[in-house]
Amino acid sequence: MLLVYCPYCKVERAETEFSCRGEAHIARPSDPSQTSDEDWVHYLYMRSNTKGIYAERWRHIHGCGRFFNAVRDTVSDNFLKFYKAGEPMPDLEALAKEAGK
Amino acid sequence: MSDLMASDLITPDAGEPPLLSINEVSILKAAPLTRLSLRLREASLKAAGSAFGVDLPVLPLSSATADKRAALWMGPDEWTLFAPENTSQSVVSDIEGKLGAEPHSLVDVSERSEAIIVSGQRAAWLLNTGIFVDFSIDTFPVGTVSRTIFHKSPVMVWRIGDEAFVVEAWVSFMDYVSGLLVQSASELSAA
Numbered sequence: 001m002l003l004v005y006c007p008y009c010k011v012e013r014a015e016t017e018f019s020c021r022g023e024a025h026i027a028r029p030s031d032p033s034q035t036s037d038e039d040w041v042h043y044l045y046m047r048s049n050t051k052g053i054y055a056e057r058w059r060h061i062h063g064c065g066r067f068f069n070a071v072r073d074t075v076s077d078n079f080l081k082f083y084k085a086g087e088p089m090p091d092l093e094a095l096a097k098e099a100g101k
Numbered sequence: 102m103s104d105l106m107a108s109d110l111i112t113p114d115a116g117e118p119p120l121l122s123i124n125e126v127s128i129l130k131a132a133p134l135t136r137l138s139l140r141l142r143e144a145s146l147k148a149a150g151s152a153f154g155v156d157l158p159v160l161p162l163s164s165a166t167a168d169k170r171a172a173l174w175m176g177p178d179e180w181t182l183f184a185p186e187n188t189s190q191s192v193v194s195d196i197e198g199k200l201g202a203e204p205h206s207l208v209d210v211s212e213r214s215e216a217i218i219v220s221g222q223r224a225a226w227l228l229n230t231g232i233f234v235d236f237s238i239d240t241f242p243v244g245t246v247s248r249t250i251f252h253k254s255p256v257m258v259w260r261i262g263d264e265a266f267v268v269e270a271w272v273s274f275m276d277y278v279s280g281l282l283v284q285s286a287s288e289l290s291a292a
Contacts, residue, residue: 001233008177009161009247014233016250062250064161064176 005082006060007068013060021057023047024069025089050074053096055089071095108166110134110183111267113218121283123290126221128282131267135189136214137182138175139196141205152199153182153192164246164259173246173259181257186211214257215275219282220265223289228258228266230285231278238263254278 002015029035029043048054054074059067071081071090080095113119113129121128139157141149150156155167157180164173171183184192189209196207219227225236231251235241246259254274259267270278 011162011247013249016233062255063248065179066176 002077004058006063007082007084008064008066017060017062019059019061021059024055024057053092108171108261110169110171111218111261120279121286125223125289126227126286128279129218131216131218133186135184135186136211138208138210139180139182140178145200145203145205148199149196152196162245162247164244175248214269214271216267216269217279218265219268222264224264224266227282227286231281251278252281
């Protein structure tokens with residue numbers, strides 16, 4: 001089982017309290033009616049499917065209910081960083097280096 | 102037991118037989134009380150606290166109590182307020198009157214959940230049969246409150262004493278939660 005740290009509750013809890021909601025930092029087009037079908041498809045469905053260091057959204061659904069972001073290594077399942085929603089994406093390469101990749 | 106309690110609101114329901122009563126741990130149904138779900142922004146914190154009678158806690162997983170009042174931190178903008186049964190209307194009108202047009206949401210959820218009191222020297226052990234949370238007194242001191250998950254049911258756990266916890270679950274999940282706790286406790290009497 002994964003241990004996930006909630007940056008709002010400031011505790012590490014078991015994965016069962018959380019739900020993972022896929023890739024983070026996907027911005028909704030600001031004007032959907034002006035967005036081409038191709039761009040809309042890209043926004044809705046296309047994900048990077050990264051092998052390695054990757055930022056994803058989590059929700060502490062059986063806790064404070066808040067969304068936050070986590071950087072996870074999809075190969076080892078190690079979490080490298082947790083940060084609140086709205087904070088900028090951390091430098092993934094630097095995090096990878098720090099983790100010794 | 103009751104002198105250990107962090108809150109005077111949580112009392113065993115006198116009309117209900119204990120769900121479990123053995124040396125190491127007991128499970129009692131708690132008497133009904135008023136539960137309110139309050140969500141608001143930081144700017145309204147003080148006003149809501151003074152209207153309710155106890156300052157809303159801002160530290161994660163903490164609670165604040167006063168005479169016949171308890172405010173439990175649920176999230177950065179969400180609190181659960183406890184007050185005696187049948188006082189919902191006056192509490193709501195107090196808070197609504199004070200907050201006025203400030204954006205907030207105050208909902209009476211008294212009937213949504215039921216509470217049980219799990220107490221005794223093996224209370225933490227018993228809860229840990231279904232909850233993956235460290236209940237040692239250092240990491241989960243008296244007054245700590247947290248929503249979490251018990252087996253497959255969402256619950257709220259509030260530590261009201263060194264060896265006493267309030268466990269709240271939705272009404273329709275309570276038989277499942279208390280039933281599993283009673284069943285797990287049979288391990289204690291078997292030994």
